[in-house]
Amino acid sequence: MLSPLKRLLLGRPLPTSAARRERLTRVTGLAVLSSDALSSVAYATDAMLEALAPAGLLAIGFARPLALVIAALLITVTFSYRQTIHAYPQGGGAYIVAKDNLGTIAGLVAATALLIDYVLTVAVSVSAGVSAIVSAAPSLDGARVPMAVAFIGVIAWGNLRGIRQSGRIFAAPTYAFIVSVGLLLAVGVWRAGAGQMGPQAASAPSADAAMVGIGAFLVLHAFANGCTAMTGVEAISNGIPAFEKPEADNAAATLVVMALILATMFLGVSFFSVRLNVVPHGHETVLSQLGRAIFGGRNPLYLALQVTTTAILVLAANTSYADFPRLASILARDGFAPVQFTHRGDRLAFSNGIGLLTLMAVALVILFNARELRLIPLYAVGVFLSFTLSQAGMVARARRRREPGWQWRSGMNAVGAASTATVFAIFVMAKFREGAWVIVLLIPMGVWILLTIARHYRLTARALQLPEHPPAGPRHHVIVVIVPDLNRLVASMVAYARRLGDDVRAVHVGMDAGRARALQDKWPQWGQGTSLTVLESPHRSFVEPVLTYLERVEEERSQQLITILIPELRPRRWWQAILHSRWSEQLRSELKGRTHVTVVASFEWPLRR
Numbered sequence: 001m002l003s004p005l006k007r008l009l010l011g012r013p014l015p016t017s018a019a020r021r022e023r024l025t026r027v028t029g030l031a032v033l034s035s036d037a038l039s040s041v042a043y044a045t046d047a048m049l050e051a052l053a054p055a056g057l058l059a060i061g062f063a064r065p066l067a068l069v070i071a072a073l074l075i076t077v078t079f080s081y082r083q084t085i086h087a088y089p090q091g092g093g094a095y096i097v098a099k100d101n102l103g104t105i106a107g108l109v110a111a112t113a114l115l116i117d118y119v120l121t122v123a124v125s126v127s128a129g130v131s132a133i134v135s136a137a138p139s140l141d142g143a144r145v146p147m148a149v150a151f152i153g154v155i156a157w158g159n160l161r162g163i164r165q166s167g168r169i170f171a172a173p174t175y176a177f178i179v180s181v182g183l184l185l186a187v188g189v190w191r192a193g194a195g196q197m198g199p200q201a202a203s204a205p206s207a208d209a210a211m212v213g214i215g216a217f218l219v220l221h222a223f224a225n226g227c228t229a230m231t232g233v234e235a236i237s238n239g240i241p242a243f244e245k246p247e248a249d250n251a252a253a254t255l256v257v258m259a260l261i262l263a264t265m266f267l268g269v270s271f272f273s274v275r276l277n278v279v280p281h282g283h284e285t286v287l288s289q290l291g292r293a294i295f296g297g298r299n300p301l302y303l304a305l306q307v308t309t310t311a312i313l314v315l316a317a318n319t320s321y322a323d324f325p326r327l328a329s330i331l332a333r334d335g336f337a338p339v340q341f342t343h344r345g346d347r348l349a350f351s352n353g354i355g356l357l358t359l360m361a362v363a364l365v366i367l368f369n370a371r372e373l374r375l376i377p378l379y380a381v382g383v384f385l386s387f388t389l390s391q392a393g394m395v396a397r398a399r400r401r402r403e404p405g406w407q408w409r410s411g412m413n414a415v416g417a418a419s420t421a422t423v424f425a426i427f428v429m430a431k432f433r434e435g436a437w438v439i440v441l442l443i444p445m446g447v448w449i450l451l452t453i454a455r456h457y458r459l460t461a462r463a464l465q466l467p468e469h470p471p472a473g474p475r476h477h478v479i480v481v482i483v484p485d486l487n488r489l490v491a492s493m494v495a496y497a498r499r500l501g502d503d504v505r506a507v508h509v510g511m512d513a514g515r516a517r518a519l520q521d522k523w524p525q526w527g528q529g530t531s532l533t534v535l536e537s538p539h540r541s542f543v544e545p546v547l548t549y550l551e552r553v554e555e556e557r558s559q560q561l562i563t564i565l566i567p568e569l570r571p572r573r574w575w576q577a578i579l580h581s582r583w584s585e586q587l588r589s590e591l592k593g594r595t596h597v598t599v600v601a602s603f604e605w606p607l608r609r
Helices: 002-010 016-022 027-042 046-057 063-087 094-104 103-137 140-160 163-193 208-214 218-232 247-275 284-293 302-331 351-367 374-376 381-402 404-464 488-500 513-526 543-555 574-577 584-589
Strands: 476-482 502-510 529-538 560-570 601-604
Touching: 002 284, 016 476, 027 046, 027 163, 027 218, 027 247, 046 063, 046 218, 046 247, 046 284, 063 094, 063 218, 063 247, 063 381, 063 404, 094 103, 094 302, 094 381, 103 140, 103 284, 103 351, 103 374, 103 381, 103 404, 140 302, 140 351, 163 284, 163 302, 208 560, 218 247, 218 381, 218 404, 247 284, 284 302, 302 351, 351 574, 374 404, 374 584, 381 404, 476 488, 476 543, 476 601, 488 502, 488 560, 488 574, 488 601, 502 513, 502 543, 513 529, 529 543, 543 560, 543 584
Parallel strands: 476 502, 476 560, 502 529, 560 601
Antiparallel strands: none
């Protein structure tokens, strides 16, 4: 029943050989892996101004120098990650760099920080997209959560269809958003040059005046909020293998283009926000207010800006859908995450990672009522921690390998590491009481979980390691045949059991005395010489008497193999299975982990009619 629906939604399965054809070009790569970073233009200035606005116009003037500092930091981090792309073309980003150069724990800290941030990226981006809709249509404010959950479902569906499909789906909205914001800034510059926009109401204050009138903590708080513009920069370095050959060159070029577009848009939006004294408020974003002010009311250009903003914000979550499953698969390959994350689905996507990311993002959206400003205190802590570890790892790599030009590369990475470490510390201090403490606790917990998984896999590998000589077989083999009734299926199963060994024992749970006597009367004819034991069940339980009997069998001798055969009817249609007893599934579930059972097998009989 589910298979045709799955084919309809996801398309036909792709062979493994098609993986090469599913690679990203620079054009689609910018859409798939940069939408998170580019979309931050829609809320980073809001977050910065939200911190400054309570102190008045004097504080708002500080948005310009803060935006310049953030843009400079963005360029520094971009060139650092460009080096990472060429040094580690297999992908993995901060996790691989930190693990290779700073040790396993540092790598796992970076990986955990990124995984947490990817989940938050989906929740923040989709919630911000819903806010853009509410800004244009305030009557939809009560439908925030349903809209956000629906958007997450659409993005998950697009990614389950595969990389190339998701690239096609998400390319148009990304480039439409770039054009819309570019047009907004171009019209703003033209109107400002033509004297059609009023001058700035308050000039930027001096540093001394700011310290007296505003306070350093408020400025640092705003700076930390504005740094959310840099989230998503690391995504391209994590997803290098998704690009067409030459992977590293294509990824590096895409990263530089993304950084230039992001810096231009963020600076433009921040500068015009200060000039027009725009501040965020409950039902309208800064970008929406700028659109009305620059385009002149709610005209088609304003509506296009809101539509493309909503689209890019919603689809920005796609960056996480591209990188969370890939990073989880790398961790699983290294033995730090469940092996299921390495498995690709029918469409060559890491479907298990996509499913987990979807569930966690939906939970966050519901918990925080799809309000992105409530989620931002949790956001970006992990990003800047991973930035710092990645760049510090590149410094250690350059000093160890000492390749030509290592001094200037090491110096740039050191500056970047110091800068992002400072931002990380500022963010934690400024946002600790607002929720950043949650991430500070979650990261070490995540590292502990990954180490626990790795320990389990190491113990498992040690237990399954081949001995010096082939192991000796069991001294005795007991085949226990479960007989709920006497019919053609059971008779065939008994004949099969006789082929497996000489010690075959049939077991019937006597919950009906009349049926048990009838079975005992017929058994000499159909039992093929095997013994039949009728187990009493005074409380009408099928499972407990069988478990007690198996414990007695185990105590008979040491080093024996016990095989249990369970008869199972296999109907032709799914609904027919509902009409038959499911006791075999209950028994199989109870037998899991029992030391006295070595093999549990179903003897299936297909129902032809």
